[in-house]
Amino acid sequence: MSKRLIFHIDVNSAYLSWTAAYLLDKGYQVDIRNIPSVIGGNEEARHGIVLAKSDPAKNYKIQTGETLFSARIKCKNLVIVPPHYDLFKRCSDFMVELLNEYTPNIQRFSCDECFLDFTSMENLYKNPLDLAYEIKDRIEKELGFTVNIGISSNKLLAKIASDFNKPNKVHTLFPEEIELKMWPLDVGELFGVGKKTLKKLNTYGIKTIGDLANFDVDILKYKLNSYGEQIWKYANGIENSQVRKSNYIGIKSMGNSTTTHFDITTKREASMVISSLCETIGMRLRKNKSCFNVISIHYKTDSFFSRRKQKKLSYFTDSTQDIKKEAIKLFGELWEEEPIRQIGVHVTGLFNNNEVQLSLLEEGNTEKKKNLDKTIDNIRNKYGKYSISTAQFIDTPMPPLCGGINEDDYPMMSSLI
């Protein structure tokens, strides 16, 4: 078997540069990349966090994920632009279209990240670096934004390489370069090491990725269980997962949640929000030709305490009515009457429709329900997602559908590559 060749492509400050290019195109005078700016939600709607930041904003030590409130304290003149997810999806699609000219072996890892597998394509592409520069330059020239490309023999190392020095750069991180290029990095930079694990590792005297790589793996296993071994392997560059052409197949769970503009305080309000969340899940399930048999509801109170309750059903279903019925029932059992700011519904135990025994479906999916869902899906696909809704939403400020249904081509990331 020949050595694998993997590229990781990462759009530099994706949300921010996509928005910047769009605004310039619309005649906006200022390039928000050159001033302190962030892409962030709307504080009135309680979506007040930083999703992406410009380089000048970075100089104010503004960080992704922090509140707009605190970002504004750090920089008085901060420009805040709300996210346009449709735009992001379009930009992402354009990039993948271009990448498809080079290889069909593409894994969309998130909206702004892809893995490409060029293994055994030496005849087509002689020099990986030349290839990377060509791709990078074409994206910049033809699409108007810059990317970093990391090259290695597995996904983990390629991903770390693309993160090295930004923007608009190509880096390699082959196994023989690990000691020089990766081991000196702070251990918190390693994929899989978050805040909590970082703190623990520091108490063991582990500061750099090199420290972790050379630590006794048995002690790590004892202290952190399987996760200890996992990150030890990562620190040594050991990772061999495949570039999966489509995440769309094999998705394991699906969820939809929202932070409401105002606290939910009545069961009626809760039921309406839950219903609207379930509409979207139902559509996505049917689009994905999946059904499920485990449902869970979770919520966050006004004081950020969370609760969650799940239930395994005795049947598989993809019916919106069933999802609503079970979710609302679960909510009734879970809710302790606290004011709620965020609420969500998740389904797991996903199965391909064809693989589920008919007898297990029968209880959930009667012909009548199926036809109803199908009709509604068709109307929405044809006339837009708000073209039809149940009567309970009339004369209320609640949206009848909540959450996107276009993102399922590349479900967002997990903590595993």
Added chain:
DNA sequence: TCTGGGGTCCTAGGACCC
């Protein structure tokens, strides 16, 4: 400080069965 929304995986404890 006043904190989004989409995912994945792991672990612990209880119920139940033999």
Added chain:
DNA sequence: TCTGGGGTCCTAGGACCC
């Protein structure tokens, strides 16, 4: 009746990624 120990299923919760 009070006693094991192993396996599996289910639920709740936590950590991580972007």
